[in-house]
Amino acid sequence: MKKIRYIVPYFGKLPENFPIWLISCEMNPTINWLIITDDKTEYNYPSNVEVKYTTFEDIKKRIQEKYDFEILVDRPWKLCDYRVAYGEIFEQELKDYDFWGYCDVDLLWGDIRKFITNDILEKYEKIGFQGHSTLYKNNKEVNQRYKMQIPGYPSYKEIFTDKKGYCFDENIICDIYKKLNIPYYRETNFAHLSKYDYGFFLKYLPEDEDYKNDNQIFIWKDGKLKRIFCDKENTIKEEEFMYIHFFCRPMTYKIDDCSKELKYVMYPDVLEELKEPITAKYIKKKSKNSIFEYYVKNIYYNRKKLTPRKIWGNIKRMIMYRVCKNK
Numbered sequence: 001m002k003k004i005r006y007i008v009p010y011f012g013k014l015p016e017n018f019p020i021w022l023i024s025c026e027m028n029p030t031i032n033w034l035i036i037t038d039d040k041t042e043y044n045y046p047s048n049v050e051v052k053y054t055t056f057e058d059i060k061k062r063i064q065e066k067y068d069f070e071i072l073v074d075r076p077w078k079l080c081d082y083r084v085a086y087g088e089i090f091e092q093e094l095k096d097y098d099f100w101g102y103c104d105v106d107l108l109w110g111d112i113r114k115f116i117t118n119d120i121l122e123k124y125e126k127i128g129f130q131g132h133s134t135l136y137k138n139n140k141e142v143n144q145r146y147k148m149q150i151p152g153y154p155s156y157k158e159i160f161t162d163k164k165g166y167c168f169d170e171n172i173i174c175d176i177y178k179k180l181n182i183p184y185y186r187e188t189n190f191a192h193l194s195k196y197d198y199g200f201f202l203k204y205l206p207e208d209e210d211y212k213n214d215n216q217i218f219i220w221k222d223g224k225l226k227r228i229f230c231d232k233e234n235t236i237k238e239e240e241f242m243y244i245h246f247f248c249r250p251m252t253y254k255i256d257d258c259s260k261e262l263k264y265v266m267y268p269d270v271l272e273e274l275k276e277p278i279t280a281k282y283i284k285k286k287s288k289n290s291i292f293e294y295y296v297k298n299i300y301y302n303r304k305k306l307t308p309r310k311i312w313g314n315i316k317r318m319i320m321y322r323v324c325k326n327k
Contacts, residue, residue, distance in 0.1 A: 001030060001118060002098040002099055002118055002121045002122075003032070003096065003097045003098045003099070004030075004031050004032065004097060004098070004099045004100070004101065004116075004135060005031075005032040005033065005034060005093075005094060005097040005099075005100050005101070006031070006032070006033045006034070006100070006101045006102060006103045006133075007034050007036070007086045007090050007093070007094070007100060007101070007102055008033060008034065008035050008036065008102070008103060008105065009036040009037070009059060009076070009079055010035065010036070010037045010039070010076075010105065011037060011038050011039075011055075011056045011059075011076040012038070012039065012076065013039055013041075014037065014039045014041065014043075014105070015105055015106060016251075016253050017105070017106065017108070017246075017251065017253055017271070018043065018105060019043060019044070019255075019258040020108065020253070020255065020258045020264070020271070021105050021107070021108065021109075022043060022044065022045060022046060022049060022258075023046075023258050023259070023260050024108050024109035024110075024220070024223070024243075025046060025048060025049050025109060026046035026048065026049070026260060027109070027111075027222070027223030027260055028048070028109055028111070028112045028113065028223065029047075029048055030048075030113060031048065031112050031113070032048050032049070032050070032097070033048065033049045033050070033103075034049075034050050034051075034052065034090070034093055035049060035050070035051045035052070036051075036052050036054060036059065037051065037052075037053065037054075038053065038054065038055050038056065040053055056076055059073075059079075060073045062089065063082060063085075063089055066085070066088055066089055067160065069157060069160075069161065070161065071160045071161065072160065072161050072162060072163050074163050077165065078163065078165065080131060080165065080167070080168070080169050081159050081160070081165060081166050081167075081168040081169065082160070082168075083102040083131065083134075083168070083169035084146035084156075084168050084169055084173045085143075085146055085156075086100060086102060087100055087136055087138060087142065087143030088143050088144065091143075094138055097138055098121070098137070098138055099121060099127075099135045099136060099137055099138055100135070100136055100138050101127075101128070101133065101134055101135035101136060102131065102133075102134060102169060103132060103133045103134075104131065104132040104133070104245065106132075106245065106246045106247065106248070106251075107132055107133075107243045107244060107245040107246060108220055108225060108243060108244050108246075108264075108266075108271075109223075109225070109242070109243045110220070110223065110224055110225030110226075110240065110241055110242050110243055110244075111223055111224055111225075111240070111242070112242055112243075114240070114242070115189040115241075115242040116135070116242070120185055121135075121137075123185075124137075124183065124184055124185040125137040125142050125182065125184070126142070126173075126177060126182075126184035126185065127184070127185040128184075128185065128186070129170065129174050129184070129186040130170055130190075130192065130245075131167070131169040131170045132190070132192070132243075132245045132247075133190065133242075133243065134169065145173075145176060145177075145180075145182075146168070146173060146176065148176050148180065150175065150176055150179040150180075153172060153175060153176075154166060154172070156168075159172075174186075188204040188205055189241065189242045190241055190242050190243050190244070190245060191218065191225070191227060191241045191243070191244040191245065192204055192245045192247060193244070193245060193246055193247050193249055194247070195247050195248050195249065198268065198289050198290070198291045198294035198295065199213070199268045199287065199288070199289050200213065200216060200217075200218075200266075200267065200268050200287065201213045202227075211231075211232060212227070212229045212231075212239075213229075214230075214287070215229055215230040215280075215283050215284045215287045216228065216229035216230075216283065216287055217229075217265055217266065217267045217278075217282075217283055217286050217287060218244055218265070218266040218267070219263065219264070219265055219266075219274065219278070220263070220264040220265075220266070221263040221264070221274075222260075223260070224240060225240065225241050225242070225243060225244055226238045226239065226240050226241070227239045227240075227241060228278060228283060229283065230280050230283055230284065234280055236278070236279075236280055236283065244266065248302065249268075249269050249298070250269050250294075250297040250298050250300070250301030250302075251269050251270070251271060252269060252270050252271070253270075253271050253272075254270060254271070254272035254273075255271065255272065255273065265286070267286040267287055268287065268288075268289035268294070269289070269294065269297070
């Protein structure tokens with residue numbers, strides 16, 4: 001079995017969902033994570049999740065040691081552009097692993113090995129196309145591929161010396177692989193929630209499956225993540241996913257105590273323990289959400305990040321999203 005390790009630098013207070021995120025990691029015992037943070041809150045870290053405490057300034061110094069030009073990392077969010085270089089930056093921490101990767105913590109893992117099999121790991125050097133979870137084969141050639149210059153795109157030096165965010169970990173690195181004609185695994189085996197829909201709406205899936213978004217909830221039990229939905233005939237169906245990504249949604253975590261023994265349900269925009277039978281009536285009731293309540297909650301949830309420019313940009317994206325969705 002190929003050995004896998006995710007590198008997760010996180011500076012500032014770890015998110016509210018972190019305890020249940022750790023439980024979902026624990027239920028994937030053959031995968032390893034390294035959390036690099038300055039948050040020294042006591043959490044129940046499982047054996048496959050290592051934590052290293054350091055400062056943002058120390059990480060900046062460590063990154064700088066890898067380059068002969070002055071890098072620019074003025075805020076933790078800018079680290080997203082450096083994710084593609086983690087194979088080199090954290091070479092020592094990854095030396096015993098066949099694959100390394102980066103991921104987000106605003107998600108809940110299902111059964112990772114069911115979707116990322118050894119056959120897939122044997123066939124591809126890059127698995128994934130989104131920043132919330134991408135893996136790379138751990139060798140020198142792959143670890144330096146982000147340095148490849150392709151016409152019409154900024155170089156890694158330009159990106160590493162500019163304070164602007166370039167989504168290097170998603171868009172540009174995928175474009176490098178495309179231009180070099182190197183195949184990579186890009187199946188949508190995850191549930192990625194739309195940021196702009198007041199209900200749970202999954203992106204990157206075929207349009208003819210949009211009806212599943214109308215009446216759906218998600219269940220996590222025994223390390224498995226399943227989408228439970230009503231089909232066109234009002235029959236309850238289920239699909240399993242590798243993880244669900246909440247993507248900046250204003251989630252409320254109604255959890256008194258996290259335990260791998262419990263069963264959890266997710267619906268717009270709540271995660272809580274499931275304590276009643278799942279029926280079509282239950283699914284339809286829980287999958288509905290107030291438009292007004294959602295956007296008020298969303299504005300409050302993201303209030304520290306909002307500026308007039310961002311508010312206007314989000315309004316335009318929301319309108320375009322609705323227009324495209326209703327075509």
